[in-house]
Amino acid sequence: xxxxxxxxxxxxxxxSPSLTNSSLKTDLQNPKPAWLSAKPIQDRYYIGIGHSVxxxxxxxxxxxxxxxxxxxxSEIRVTVSSTSVLSQIxxxxxxxxxxxxxxxxxxxxxLQEFEQVDAWQDDQNYWVYYRLSxxxxxxxxxxxxxxxxxxxxxxxxxxxxxxxxxxxxQALGFYFKGFGAIEKYLAEPIRLEYxxxxxxxxxxxxxxxxxxxxxxxxxxxxxxxxxxxRVVQSAQTVxxxxxxxxxKKPIAGLPLKAGxxxxxxxxxxxYKTDESGQSKILITKISSKDVEQTVGVKVNMLxxxxxxxxxxxxxxxxxxxxxxxxxxxxxxxxxxxxTSMEKTLGINKSNEQITNRLKNFLTSSGFEFTDNxxxxxxxxxxNANSEKGAVSGSIYITYVTAVIKVVSxxxxxxxxxxxxxxxxxxxxxxxxxxxxxxxxxLDVLEKEKLPELLNAILQ
Numbered sequence: 001x002x003x004x005x006x007x008x009x010x011x012x013x014x015x016s017p018s019l020t021n022s023s024l025k026t027d028l029q030n031p032k033p034a035w036l037s038a039k040p041i042q043d044r045y046y047i048g049i050g051h052s053v054x055x056x057x058x059x060x061x062x063x064x065x066x067x068x069x070x071x072x073x074s075e076i077r078v079t080v081s082s083t084s085v086l087s088q089i090x091x092x093x094x095x096x097x098x099x100x101x102x103x104x105x106x107x108x109x110x111l112q113e114f115e116q117v118d119a120w121q122d123d124q125n126y127w128v129y130y131r132l133s134x135x136x137x138x139x140x141x142x143x144x145x146x147x148x149x150x151x152x153x154x155x156x157x158x159x160x161x162x163x164x165x166x167x168x169x170q171a172l173g174f175y176f177k178g179f180g181a182i183e184k185y186l187a188e189p190i191r192l193e194y195x196x197x198x199x200x201x202x203x204x205x206x207x208x209x210x211x212x213x214x215x216x217x218x219x220x221x222x223x224x225x226x227x228x229x230r231v232v233q234s235a236q237t238v239x240x241x242x243x244x245x246x247x248k249k250p251i252a253g254l255p256l257k258a259g260x261x262x263x264x265x266x267x268x269x270x271y272k273t274d275e276s277g278q279s280k281i282l283i284t285k286i287s288s289k290d291v292e293q294t295v296g297v298k299v300n301m302l303x304x305x306x307x308x309x310x311x312x313x314x315x316x317x318x319x320x321x322x323x324x325x326x327x328x329x330x331x332x333x334x335x336x337x338x339t340s341m342e343k344t345l346g347i348n349k350s351n352e353q354i355t356n357r358l359k360n361f362l363t364s365s366g367f368e369f370t371d372n373x374x375x376x377x378x379x380x381x382x383n384a385n386s387e388k389g390a391v392s393g394s395i396y397i398t399y400v401t402a403v404i405k406v407v408s409x410x411x412x413x414x415x416x417x418x419x420x421x422x423x424x425x426x427x428x429x430x431x432x433x434x435x436x437x438x439x440x441x442l443d444v445l446e447k448e449k450l451p452e453l454l455n456a457i458l459q
Contacts, residue, residue: 030120030122032120033118033120033129035049035117035118035129036049036120036127040129042131043134044133044134044135045131045132045133045134046072046075046076046131046132046134046137047071047072047075047129047130047131048067048068048069048070048071048072048075048114048129048130048131048132049068049071049127049128049129049130050063050064050065050066050067050068050069050070050071050127050128050130051064051067051125051126051127051128052064052067052125052126053124053125053126054121054123054124054125054126060126061126061128064119064126064127064128065128065130066108068128068129068130069108069111069114069130070104070108072111072114072130072131072132073104073107073108073111074104076104076107076137078099078100078103078104078187079187080096080187081187081188081189083189083200083203084186084187084188084189084200084202084203085186085200085202085203085206086099086186086187088203088206089206089316089319095315095319096187098315099186099187099312099315102311102312102315103184103312106184106311111132112140113132113133113136113137113140114130114131114132115130115131115132116128116129116130117129117130117131145182145185148181148182148184148185149181149182149185149190149192149201151178151181152178152179152181152182152201152202152205153178153192153194153201154178155174155175155177155178155181156174156175156178156194156201156204156205158174159171159172159173159174159175159178159205159208162174163208163212168212168215168216168251169251169252169253169254171208171212172209172212172213172304173304175205175208175209175212176209176301176304176305176313177304178205179202179205179206179209179313179316180305180310180313182201182202182205183310183312183313183316184312185202186202186312186316188202189202189203190202206316209320210320210321213299213320213321213322213323214321215244215245215246216242216243216244216245216251216254216299216323217242217243217244217245217323218240218241218242218256218297218298218299218323218324218325219240219241219243219325220238220239220240220241220281220297220325220326220327221238221239221240221241222236222238222327223325223326223327223328224327224328224330225238225327225328225329225330226330226332227283227286227329227330227331227332228331228332228334228377229286229289229331229332229333229334229366229367229458230334230377230378230457230458231265231283231284231285231286231458237280237281237282238280238281238283238295238327239278239279239280239281240256240271240273240278240279240281240297240325241273241276241277241278242254242256242273242277242278242279242299242323243277249277250273250275250276250277250278251273251277252273252274252275252276252277253272253273254272254273254277254299255270255271255272255299255300255303255304256270256271256272256273256279256297256298256299256300257269257270257271257297257298257299257300257302257303258271258281258295258296258297259295259296260288260293260294260295260296261294261295261296261326262290262292262293262294263286263287263288263290263292263293263294263329263331264286264287264288264293265283265284265285265286265287265288265293266283266284266285266287267281267282267283267284267295268281268282268283268284270300270303271297271300281295281297281327283295283329285458285459286329286331286458287458288331288366289331289333289364289365289366290331290366291330291331291333292328292329292330292331293328293329293331294326294327294328294329295326295327295329296324296325296326296327297324297325297326297327298322298323298324298325299322299323299324301317301320301322302314302317305317331366333366333367333368334366334367334368334377334378334457335367335368335369335370335375335376335377335378336362336367336368336369336370336376336377336378336379336380337369337370337371337372337373337375337376337378337379337380337409338355338358338359338369338379338380338381338382339379339380339381339382340352340354340355340381340382340383341382341383341384342354342355342382342383342384342385342402343384343385343386344385344386344431344434344435344438345385345386345387345388345398345430345431345434346385352382353438353439353441353442354382354384354402354404354420354438354441354442354445355382357442357445357446358380358382358404358445358450358453361450361454362454365454373409376409377408377409377410378406378407378408378409378457379406379407379409380404380405380406380407381403381404381405381407382402382403382404383402383403384400384401384402384403384420384438384441385400385401385402386398386399386400386401386425386434386437386438387399387401388430389424394428395426395427395428395433396426396427396428396429396430396432396433397424397425397426397433398424398425398427398430398433398434398436398437399422399423399424399425399437400420400422400423400425400434400437400438400440400441401419401420401421401422401423402419402420402423402441403417403418403419403420404416404417404418404419404420404449404453405417406453406456406457415456415457415459416452416453416456416457418449418452418453420441420444420445420449423437423440423441423444424437424440425437425438425439425440
């Protein structure tokens with residue numbers, strides 16, 4: 001009996017040697033650690049388990065490390081105090097969710113003194129086990145917070161001094177620097193004593209910024225502008241003045257930002273008011289065909305952060321009520337006079353394809369056409385003809401050449417010229433091959449020429 005069992009065992013082993021040996025090797029020589037089956041729970045540590053696939057492309061060790069640190073951060077909660085500035089400016093919690101996400105993202109890169117406990121891998125995967133002392137994490141964060149509060153208080157003091165000296169723009173700059181120093185602690189009430197009374201520092205900085213902004217006003221002259229779609233034809237400019245609401249005194253050195261609120265085009269974005277509190281707003285292009293468009297000008301909050309405004313800073317700046325003024329643009333459509341001559345093999349065409357395509361494009365782009373040259377500001381001339389080419393067997397070849405010119409009638413200056421040069425067509429006779437060449441010419445016109453034509457006209 002024993003002999004039969006032994007023989008049966010040998011037969012089974014011989015039937016699947018690779019599977020049996022592979023399984024034994026994996027299970028016995030490289031057993032999975034317990035922390036892969038169930039994440040450890042430890043009162044004194046934050047735990048992070050990271051994983052990465054070994055695909056031969058990525059740095060799987062670094063990828064797994066990043067994954068483990070993100071896992072640690074997911075255990076660290078952001079608790080929002082009811083007395084913090086975060087709770088005051090965020091009634092619907094939308095801001096809070098974005099803030100917490102930013103904090104977690106940046107915190108991953110700032111983690112210190114974590115340690116690797118273990119790692120395990122097989123042929124396709126790599127896992128790593130990290131932990132971070134909760135006590136040490138708290139000590140590090142407390143020290144960082146103390147340093148941040150010290151720096152913020154210094155900027156807050158300088159801001160108060162500038163404000164009392166009547167330099168509100170400089171005061172705003174210091175307030176924002178103070179805010180930037182403690183932006184990671186918006187969820188906490190930072191209580192301290194300042195000039196003999198207790199304040200919540202973050203709340204006080206935020207309120208001081210808003211109070212200064214509420215004192216300011218932007219005025220546009222004119223507030224409504226009649227503007228030709230071809231901006232170069234418009235002589236008027238817009239001047240935006242920054243003044244105090246009560247005294248009407250000008251505010252010098254105030255950063256402004258301009259942009260289209262309705263419609264589209266190019267407007268120089270960044271300005272600073274001069275000594276008289278004014279800035280000229282430079283509109284260089286009108287892209288939209290809308291008859292009424294709007295350019296908004298407001299105080300540029302991000303300018304106070306310099307070139308490297310953080311995500312939190314940008315998020316908070318969006319929530320503040322800033323001085324703003326809108327300029328209404330009443331856009332006139334440029335009027336075009338067109339002349340054309342399109343021929344097929346020297347004979348006038350009944351259907352001027354290129355001319356019609358140009359007219360349709362410009363009409364849809366906000367231009368008007370007139371038969372009276374004296375009423376137009378632009379003259380467009382189209383000249384096209386097809387010529388016979390070679391005959392190859394039963395295939396006839398024809399070439400189309402078209403010249404398109406646009407002239408500004410104010411000064412008689414050519415502002416655009418292009419040539420569709422010998423566009424080739426094939427067919428069973430010259431008439432049809434000419435039509436094929438014209439069809440191909442329309443494709444070239446559509447893809448290559450129309451965008452550059454419009455851009456040249458609107459400059």
